[in-house]
Amino acid sequence: MSGLLPSPLLALRGIGKSFLGVRVLDGVDLQVRPGEVHAVVGENGAGKSTLMKVVSGVHRPDEGTVEFAGAPRTFRSPREARQAGIGIVYQELTLLPERTVAENVFLGREPLRRGLVDRRAMLSRTAELLASIGEGSLPPDACVGRLGVAQQQVVEIVKALSLDARLLIMDEPTAALADHEVDQLYALVRRLQEQGMGVLYVSHRLKEVFDLAGRITVLKDGRAVATLDTADTSADQLIRHMVGRELSSYYPGLARPEELGPVRLTVQGAGNRKLRGIDLRLRAGQVLGVGGLQGSGRSALARALFGAAPFSTGQVTIDGAPVRLRSPRAAMRAGIAYVSEDRKGEGIVAGQSVLDNALLAGRALRPARDGGGAWTGRGAGTSRSARTARVRELLAAVELRAAGEDQEIRFLSGGNQQKVVLARWLALAPRILLFDEPTRGIDVGAKSAIHDLVRRLAREGAAVLMVSSELPELLGMSDRIVVMRDGRIAGELPAGATEEDVIALAVGTEREAAG
Numbered sequence: 001m002s003g004l005l006p007s008p009l010l011a012l013r014g015i016g017k018s019f020l021g022v023r024v025l026d027g028v029d030l031q032v033r034p035g036e037v038h039a040v041v042g043e044n045g046a047g048k049s050t051l052m053k054v055v056s057g058v059h060r061p062d063e064g065t066v067e068f069a070g071a072p073r074t075f076r077s078p079r080e081a082r083q084a085g086i087g088i089v090y091q092e093l094t095l096l097p098e099r100t101v102a103e104n105v106f107l108g109r110e111p112l113r114r115g116l117v118d119r120r121a122m123l124s125r126t127a128e129l130l131a132s133i134g135e136g137s138l139p140p141d142a143c144v145g146r147l148g149v150a151q152q153q154v155v156e157i158v159k160a161l162s163l164d165a166r167l168l169i170m171d172e173p174t175a176a177l178a179d180h181e182v183d184q185l186y187a188l189v190r191r192l193q194e195q196g197m198g199v200l201y202v203s204h205r206l207k208e209v210f211d212l213a214g215r216i217t218v219l220k221d222g223r224a225v226a227t228l229d230t231a232d233t234s235a236d237q238l239i240r241h242m243v244g245r246e247l248s249s250y251y252p253g254l255a256r257p258e259e260l261g262p263v264r265l266t267v268q269g270a271g272n273r274k275l276r277g278i279d280l281r282l283r284a285g286q287v288l289g290v291g292g293l294q295g296s297g298r299s300a301l302a303r304a305l306f307g308a309a310p311f312s313t314g315q316v317t318i319d320g321a322p323v324r325l326r327s328p329r330a331a332m333r334a335g336i337a338y339v340s341e342d343r344k345g346e347g348i349v350a351g352q353s354v355l356d357n358a359l360l361a362g363r364a365l366r367p368a369r370d371g372g373g374a375w376t377g378r379g380a381g382t383s384r385s386a387r388t389a390r391v392r393e394l395l396a397a398v399e400l401r402a403a404g405e406d407q408e409i410r411f412l413s414g415g416n417q418q419k420v421v422l423a424r425w426l427a428l429a430p431r432i433l434l435f436d437e438p439t440r441g442i443d444v445g446a447k448s449a450i451h452d453l454v455r456r457l458a459r460e461g462a463a464v465l466m467v468s469s470e471l472p473e474l475l476g477m478s479d480r481i482v483v484m485r486d487g488r489i490a491g492e493l494p495a496g497a498t499e500e501d502v503i504a505l506a507v508g509t510e511r512e513a514a515g
Contacts, residue, residue, distance in 0.1 A: 038217065268316075
């Protein structure tokens with residue numbers, strides 16, 4: 001019968017995966033047919049990347065079965081998945097920039113003639129593969145490092161084709177592409193589809209999903225909550241499936257301030273390599289949430305305000321006075337504290353003690369040589385003994401659980417490490433606090449304690465800017481929200497906005513967000 005659908009090329013049944021007791025995938029079912037573009041969407045942390053790593057052989061599932069080309073498979077490595085016919089193009093490309101297109105395509109599998117690499121055969125075969133997908137104008141002997149990102153993606157795809165791939169996984173393939181390069185990628189994906197290849201397309205950008213995919217699977221909290229036909233689905237419906245929960249169950253009874261203080265921080269027309277045209281105001285006593293998708297510029301905004309990757313254009317004022325935040329030390333002298341999203345890489349010194357870690361900021365904030373320009377809040381410019389006493393008070397106040405202040409911080413839990421980082425900054429009594437993913441990777445009890453602390457700091461007059469990829473946290477903690485997209489502020493939302501409002505601004509749908 002002509003109406004019968006083809007047998008699945010890939011069939012996932014009941015896939016489960018846990019890491020250190022945390023359930024990341026839970027009973028996921030998904031099918032991809034030959035010649036189908038099947039999109040996978042979901043919030044940050046929904047399980048998309050882990051699922052792709054299961055399919056591509058990076059992780060083995062704890063439960064469930066993977067069937068490929070009609071047979072059950074257990075991939076023990078990415079090599080086995082590639083040999084079976086599964087290719088993957090990551091957002092971060094894995095090419096060797098100093099080698100040619102052909103050398104990258106056949107890396108480790110170079111054709112030989114009389115024991116030597118047959119360069120002519122390698123170039124010829126690469127040219128054939130490029131021509132087969134309509135990319136014959138790309139020279140096989142071109143140096144990869146001199147190609148644009150879109151052309152480098154073509155090389156990754158050709159590498160998969162050279163292994164006779166029948167399923168291609170594309171993980172956020174347009175994240176680093178310009179608009180005209182996105183159109184080129186669309187054309188390439190459609191050519192692969194016409195040739196019968198199955199494509200698993202992971203993207204935060206809903207426009208791409210609707211443009212390319214025939215079906216969409218929504219992951220939420222590690223579960224596949226819906227598989228939808230694109231033709232019968234709207235962006236609003238998809239967003240509702242991605243959200244699927246009530247905010248009130250997460251943040252009951254959080255009191256918001258009745259009255260805010262004066263404007264503490266103003267940014268006008270600011271930008272750098274990753275940010276453009278940033279305008280925002282932050283008031284004393286306010287928690288300003290910053291939302292957006294990964295790579296949207298959320299963290300870049302916090303780093304710019306802390307002088308780690310400074311603004312190169314625009315103006316910043318604090319309490320009405322212009323400031324030049326050219327370095328972290330300059331930001332600290334202006335009364336700004338910063339809690340990085342990368343706790344292990346930037347937040348702690350793993351081999352040092354709890355106390356030494358808690359004293360790091362005070363040691364760095366020495367008086368300026370000219371004797372001026374430094375913030376004079378409690379903790380700035382005080383003696384070591386006074387700073388130490390203050391830090392000890394704060395470690396007790398945040399209910400740190402450690403064997404003692406001499407214990408190496410690497411032996412603490414993530415939540416307790418974060419409490420040490422917070423105590424370090426609070427000892428300086430900053431007037432502006434920048435939190436980037438303050439509760440990432442910590443347990444529920446520690447999260448609650450940090451949420452309470454953030455709100456208390458705001459009530460005491462601090463101005464707080466908080467970046468979070470967890471929508472319930474963002475909405476539950478913020479008095480106002482700005483949403484980033486492609487290095488710009490896509491829009492601003494008041495308290496009481498919904499998760500749908502945030503996602504709509506973050507992905508750039510036609511839908512108007514409230515506020």
